[in-house]
Amino acid sequence: MRGLVKLTARAVSFIPCRQCGGGRPPAPLGGRILSNPDDVFKHNMWDHVQWTEEEREKARQKAEENSEEKIPVEEQSKYDREAHKYWDQFYEMHQNKFFRNRNWLFTEFPELLPPDTGGMLMAEQEQGLQSVNREKHNYKDTYPGHHAAFRILEVGCGAGNSVFPIINTIRGSKAFLYCCDFSSRAIELIQKHPDYDPAVCHAFVRDICDATSPFPFPPESLDIILVVFVLSAIHPARAQAVVRGLAGLLKQGGMVLFRDYGRYDLSQLRFKKGQCLSENFYSRQDGTCVYFFTKDEVHDLFSAAGLEELQNLEDRRLQVNRGKKILMHRVWMQSKYRKPEK
Ligand SMILES: C[S@@+](CC[C@H](N)C(=O)[O-])C[C@H]1O[C@@H](n2cnc3c(N)ncnc32)[C@H](O)[C@@H]1O
Structure with a gap:
């Protein structure tokens, strides 16, 4: 299969854990560290895997190769x-079966927990309530969720892989969730759930x-996006x-929680020639598109929208197909950016 690396355990680069005398990056994203390369086939996934220069260069070349041939310009605009x-x-075909529920949601983004479920310190809770009181807008207090003290x-x-875990967590609290997608099919799936x-x-x-x-709520009225x-x-x-527009919806002190594909993720390297639209941006067989971000790009996007960085990480993992003895490098970005208090 394209983009996969068949490696021996010895060829895997890793970060030793702190207890073993090495240093682990100060990142919350999973704690399964491969400290002995011989153990690589003992689990399906390893966290905080660093790439060697050679691995990085190989990935760069692979991405360069699969972007050599671009989708013709006259066809590009339709995507x-x-x-x-x-x-x-996509949702017609897969319904809500394609993406898995985002089970990592509250571990990585505890900020989603509304204040009255213990997710925030009292001081932060007070701040949140004060900014609700500061809202000045022309919306009548009849919009959905107007009563809420915490708005997400x-x-x-999509089909609600984060929506339903959030609904089931905030039920009974003072929080309210808005969710949108430009696929009416996806929204229908959510509404019928x-x-x-x-x-x-x-x-x-x-x-x-x-x-x-x-939007069906006033500007500067959201705690979390x-x-x-x-x-x-x-x-x-x-x-x-898009990011500027979203920043305008946040209250002061509100936050964007972001997770997405990172540069040279396995899924980028798997693209075939002729699927590339522009550098690091591809169209899949089904017509949906995907871009692969770097940490600097993410930072520039959010800071140019006036938000300040709380977290901006590359989540590098080693996914293991233990049956086929195949190792796959996954790269995701995870970031948190806050709208400063004036
Ligand atoms: C890869 S899916 C992720 C779905 C969901 N966030 C999840 O994690 O399961 C990307 C989603 O973004 C939606 N999307 C893409 N472009 C959009 C846009 N311009 N406005 C609103 N939704 C968009 C797609 O319809 C799709 O549901």
């Missing part, structure tokens, strides 16, 4: 123009690249405007 149709077809928005929520509850959640169709249509594997689906030339 952007008709993106919502490709995603509609998930953009590009037995756990969907309009008392806690409002799901709506919205293209986050469209700056002209309003969750952006999980969504910016990668958007043309990189649009990403900055």
Whole structure:
């Protein structure tokens, strides 16, 4: 299979754990550290795996090779123009069976836990409530979730793999969840789900690249915006405007929680020639698109939108197919950016 590395255990680079005398990066993303290369086939996934220069160079070459031949310019615009149709077809075909529930959600993003479920310190809770009181807007207090003391928005929520874990966590609290996607099929799947509850959640169709249509809540009214594997689906030339728009929805002190594909992830290296739209941006066979970010790009996107960095990490893992003895390098970005208090 393309993009996979067949390696012996000895060829794997790793970071020794602190207890074993080495240093582990100060990252919360999983704690299974491969300290003895001979153990590589003992688990399906290892965390904080560093690449050797040689591995990095190999990945760079592979990405260079698969981007040599670009999708013809005259065909390119349809992937952007008709993106919502490709995603509609995707959800038509896969329903809600494709993505797994985001079980890491509350471990990596405890900020999602509303204050009244113990997710925030009292001081932070007070700050949050003060900023609700500071809201000045023309919206009548009749919009969905207007009563809430803690508001979360998930953009590009798909079939709800984060939505339902969040709904089931915030039920009974003072929090409210908004979620949107430009695929009406995806939103329908959410609205028909037995756990969907309009008392806690409002799901709506919205293209986050469209700056002209309003959101069903006032600007500067959100505590958290969750952006999980969504910016990668958007043309990189649009990403900055999207992030700026999202920043405008946050209260002061509110946060964007971001997770997405990182540069040279296995899924980038697996693309075949002729699927590349522009550097590090590809179209899949089904017409959906994906971009692969670097840490600097993520930082530039969020800081240019006036947000300050709380976390910006590359989550590098080694995925192991123990049956086939295949090792695969995965790279994801994980970041948290906050809107400063004035
Ligand atoms: C890879 S899926 C991720 C879905 C979900 N966030 C998850 O983690 O399971 C990308 C999602 O982003 C949505 N999306 C892509 N571009 C969008 C846009 N411009 N506006 C709103 N949603 C968008 C797609 O419809 C799709 O549901």
